[in-house]
Amino acid sequence: MEQQDFNQQVTETMLIDYLNGRLGQTERLKLENLIQNNHEIGQQFAETKALWQAMSQIQIPAPTKKMDADFFEMLHEFKTASETKISNSFWSQLKNLTSHWFDSKLAFGMTILVLGCLLGYSISGVVNMGNNFASGSKVERLSEEVQGMKELMMLAMLQNPQATERMKAVNYTAEMTDVDSKVLNALFSTFQFDPNDNVRIVALNALVKWADKPQVRQVLLTALMEEKSPLVQVALADAMIKLQERKSIQPLQEKLNDKELNIYVKDKFENTIELLSI
Amino acid sequence: MLGVKAGELDKMALLYKRHSSALYGFAYHQTGEQSGSEDIVQAVFYRMLKYRASFTGQGEFKSWMYHIARNCIHDKYKKSQRYQFLDDMVKVSDAETNHSFVNESEKQDSKNLVNFALGKMDAEAREILVLSKYQDLPYKEIANILEITEANVKVKVHRAIKQLKEIYLKLENGTARF
Numbered sequence: 001m002e003q004q005d006f007n008q009q010v011t012e013t014m015l016i017d018y019l020n021g022r023l024g025q026t027e028r029l030k031l032e033n034l035i036q037n038n039h040e041i042g043q044q045f046a047e048t049k050a051l052w053q054a055m056s057q058i059q060i061p062a063p064t065k066k067m068d069a070d071f072f073e074m075l076h077e078f079k080t081a082s083e084t085k086i087s088n089s090f091w092s093q094l095k096n097l098t099s100h101w102f103d104s105k106l107a108f109g110m111t112i113l114v115l116g117c118l119l120g121y122s123i124s125g126v127v128n129m130g131n132n133f134a135s136g137s138k139v140e141r142l143s144e145e146v147q148g149m150k151e152l153m154m155l156a157m158l159q160n161p162q163a164t165e166r167m168k169a170v171n172y173t174a175e176m177t178d179v180d181s182k183v184l185n186a187l188f189s190t191f192q193f194d195p196n197d198n199v200r201i202v203a204l205n206a207l208v209k210w211a212d213k214p215q216v217r218q219v220l221l222t223a224l225m226e227e228k229s230p231l232v233q234v235a236l237a238d239a240m241i242k243l244q245e246r247k248s249i250q251p252l253q254e255k256l257n258d259k260e261l262n263i264y265v266k267d268k269f270e271n272t273i274e275l276l277s278i
Numbered sequence: 279m280l281g282v283k284a285g286e287l288d289k290m291a292l293l294y295k296r297h298s299s300a301l302y303g304f305a306y307h308q309t310g311e312q313s314g315s316e317d318i319v320q321a322v323f324y325r326m327l328k329y330r331a332s333f334t335g336q337g338e339f340k341s342w343m344y345h346i347a348r349n350c351i352h353d354k355y356k357k358s359q360r361y362q363f364l365d366d367m368v369k370v371s372d373a374e375t376n377h378s379f380v381n382e383s384e385k386q387d388s389k390n391l392v393n394f395a396l397g398k399m400d401a402e403a404r405e406i407l408v409l410s411k412y413q414d415l416p417y418k419e420i421a422n423i424l425e426i427t428e429a430n431v432k433v434k435v436h437r438a439i440k441q442l443k444e445i446y447l448k449l450e451n452g453t454a455r456f
């Protein structure tokens with residue numbers, strides 16, 4: 001009986017592949033033979049084919065011209081906003097430059113060298129100022145420049161194809177005393193879209209450090225509902241415990257009703273709810 | 279997309295021309311709303327621009343794009359009835375008093391009956407069917423988008439077709455109320 005169910009499933013999948021024209025010649029001939037000689041399969045095929053053809057006939061209304069107009073307006077606005085940002089920021093220009101060249105290790109090395117020279121020049125300039133070094137504004141400016149370089153390095157390294165480099169990039173935020181919207185957005189983007197779960201977990205842990213910012217908590221709470229990866233789900237639950245975020249109880253409870261929720265994640269969520277409810 | 283990532287934002291217009299219709303179809307087949315689907319297309323392209331740095335170029339562009347599209351649909355319709363799982367047809371028919379896919383007279387037609395049945399499927403099953411049937415994506419690409427194995431995709435497509443057949447037959451036999 002179990003074997004029969006299995007065959008049934010394989011055949012149904014093959015029927016769909018056959019109707020999609022995705023079967024090789026050998027399989028196609030085998031299936032055609034089966035359809036002709038097996039009454040049950042023949043009937044199943046007829047039903048599937050009728051359904052498939054009816055689905056093909058379904059027509060949807062074409063999008064309106066407004067969709068195109070809205071897109072080009074959005075693109076124009078986005079470009080204008082980006083250009084304004086670039087012209088206003090030396091660091092953004094440098095970042096753009098490095099993103100063009102980033103694939104080349106030599107160019108990357110040169111970028112680091114130039115940055116090192118700039119930093120050295122700034123430091124020697126400050127040392128030469130002797131007594132003026134005590135000047136608060138100079139120290140502050142230097143500190144801002146170092147912070148800017150860290151940001152620049154982080155943003156550039158986040159685009160590296162190697163996961164370990166992206167993790168290093170995320171870890172740069174640990175050394176930062178504050179993060180601006182650029183860095184936060186980069187962390188959000190890494191946490192939500194990076195193809196590597198480990199990088200996403202490192203980004204999540206980095207975000208926890210900035211959980212005093214309301215948008216960070218909001219992103220983490222939303223992720224609780226949307227996250228599919230069990231590893232990241234568990235890391236999110238740990239983050240909620242660390243932050244003692246009671247607002248996460250409701251989304252966690254809702255996720256418990258998800259039939260596809262991994263059994264270990266389910267246990268973890270139940271424990272988390274218990275700990276947060278105390 | 280790598281050009282867009284490198285700062286050539288105008289190239290996004292080419293991607294729009296190439297993929298906007300497919301994205302619109304992807305959204306429409308799942309939501310049944312013209313205006314809402316247009317909004318989703320807009321949101322997808324906006325997010326692709328905004329998060330262009332996260333495109334590594336390692337995987338397929340399409341997988342990345344559909345991944346974003348799924349998130350946009352989920353964000354927009356997470357509170358909608360169309361995204362609730364349907365346990366049985368009686369429950370469906372009780373809940374379904376404001377369905378806009380087809381009107382009463384249209385249900386006579388088998389094509390519209392299938393369309394109606396598609397609207398009754400649970401969101402996950404409908405989505406995989408839309409990706410396979412209407413977006414014509416190979417199993418491997420669907421697996422990348424859904425972050426599951428190719429074998430799992432095949433099983434899910436099989437189950438989705440089975441679910442569609444069951445709903446269709448119930449509608450055809452009149453055992454489901456509207």
